[in-house]
Amino acid sequence: VSSPASEKTVPLRPAVAALPAYVPGARPSGRAWKLSSNENPYPPPAAVVAAITEAAVEVNRYPDMFATELVEALAAHVGVDPAQVVVGNGSVAVLQHVLEAVLEPGDEVVYPWRSFEAYPILTAVAGGEAVTVPLTAAGRLDLPAMAAAVGPRTRVALVCTPNNPTGPVVQADELETFLAEVPRDVLVVVDEAYLEFIRDAEAPVGIDLLRRHPNVVLVRTMSKASGLAGLRVGYAVAEPRLAAAVRSTSTPFGVNHLAQRAALATLQPAVQAELAERVEHLVAERTRVWDTLREQGWDVPDTHANFVWLATGERTVELAAEASAAGVLVRPFAGEGMRVSIGEVEANDAFLALAAGWR
Numbered sequence: 001v002s003s004p005a006s007e008k009t010v011p012l013r014p015a016v017a018a019l020p021a022y023v024p025g026a027r028p029s030g031r032a033w034k035l036s037s038n039e040n041p042y043p044p045p046a047a048v049v050a051a052i053t054e055a056a057v058e059v060n061r062y063p064d065m066f067a068t069e070l071v072e073a074l075a076a077h078v079g080v081d082p083a084q085v086v087v088g089n090g091s092v093a094v095l096q097h098v099l100e101a102v103l104e105p106g107d108e109v110v111y112p113w114r115s116f117e118a119y120p121i122l123t124a125v126a127g128g129e130a131v132t133v134p135l136t137a138a139g140r141l142d143l144p145a146m147a148a149a150v151g152p153r154t155r156v157a158l159v160c161t162p163n164n165p166t167g168p169v170v171q172a173d174e175l176e177t178f179l180a181e182v183p184r185d186v187l188v189v190v191d192e193a194y195l196e197f198i199r200d201a202e203a204p205v206g207i208d209l210l211r212r213h214p215n216v217v218l219v220r221t222m223s224k225a226s227g228l229a230g231l232r233v234g235y236a237v238a239e240p241r242l243a244a245a246v247r248s249t250s251t252p253f254g255v256n257h258l259a260q261r262a263a264l265a266t267l268q269p270a271v272q273a274e275l276a277e278r279v280e281h282l283v284a285e286r287t288r289v290w291d292t293l294r295e296q297g298w299d300v301p302d303t304h305a306n307f308v309w310l311a312t313g314e315r316t317v318e319l320a321a322e323a324s325a326a327g328v329l330v331r332p333f334a335g336e337g338m339r340v341s342i343g344e345v346e347a348n349d350a351f352l353a354l355a356a357g358w359r
């Protein structure tokens with residue numbers, strides 16, 4: 001029996017109907033410290049604000065479709081050929097376009113869990129099947145287990161280093177072993193969103209890795225250390241054939257004009273120096289927060305990002321609500337723990353005072 005036309009609804013792709021929600025960090029209402037989205041707490045340097053202001057009068061025109069100038073500047077910054085760089089509307093969009101470039105329906109994507117919460121969403125949207133590999137008890141990626149999870153249907157492995165939300169980095173030798181075990185026709189995406197905050201000499205130097213492993217793509221962002229989260233600029237670095245494929249799946253004009261001009265200004269040496277100082281300060285604050293939490297008796301994973309992980313277990317939702325009421329916004333993962341960004345000194349102090357009371 002056919003139902004009347006008025007009762008019909010547009011069918012959704014089952015994978016889309018089943019998507020988990022991407023929960024953004026809470027937004028402050030009134031006066032609150034926002035430690036929920038791993039943002040840079042500093043406003044952009046004056047030269048960047050000036051570049052955005054100057055570009056504002058040009059937004060009646062479309063941006064440069066392929067962001068040529070920005071791609072060239074990023075390539076010089078990273079030390080590769082411009083043909084190896086693709087930009088996108090935040091690295092989350094870049095990750096999406098990378099998956100779209102290689103996945104056929106039903107192909108498997110191996111990734112750690114818990115990790116960046118966009119991974120399950122992007123995998124499902126691109127038609128892939130998720131194969132998740134638990135973190136170790138110390139909140140680290142279990143690369144041997146990930147290598148073992150790679151099967152004949154695996155097309156992509158996602159390596160998040162430092163891992164969001166726990167913080168540890170992958171060591172260079174661990175990654176080399178993993179890359180030696182994984183077949184060359186599996187794309188290994190190294191998500192380095194927090195690269196600039198790494199202070200572990202044993203963590204891999206990405207570009208060198210690319211030369212030896214053409215199945216690697218590095219994904220980076222200007223949202224964190226560069227402080228451009230609100231403008232959305234991310235990029236991938238890969239061998240030219242892969243980079244071209246990612247470019248072809250990307251949204252046309254995906255990086256807007258203001259973002260392109262701001263990112264270019266950010267790459268100027270003087271601005272880079274200013275940003276590096278801020279990152280140094282945030283790293284020092286991270287050490288202080290981590291040390292203090294350990295002194296309080298918390299078992300905090302070793303973090304190389306601009307956040308710490310507090311294993312608050314079953315109390316997580318309740319404690320996050322208490323923090324919010326006290327004007328400190330954190331990112332809770334119900335039943336597991338909370339991720340807390342490193343922010344202003346006063347913000348970190350306010351969080352540490354709460355954490356002391358929770359012991």
Ligand code: PMP
Nearest residue numbers: 090091092116164193221223234
């Ligand atoms: N990768 C990781 C590991 C992240 O934590 C984030 C942001 N939370 C992103 C990618 C995406 O950042 P953006 O889209 O702002 O570049």
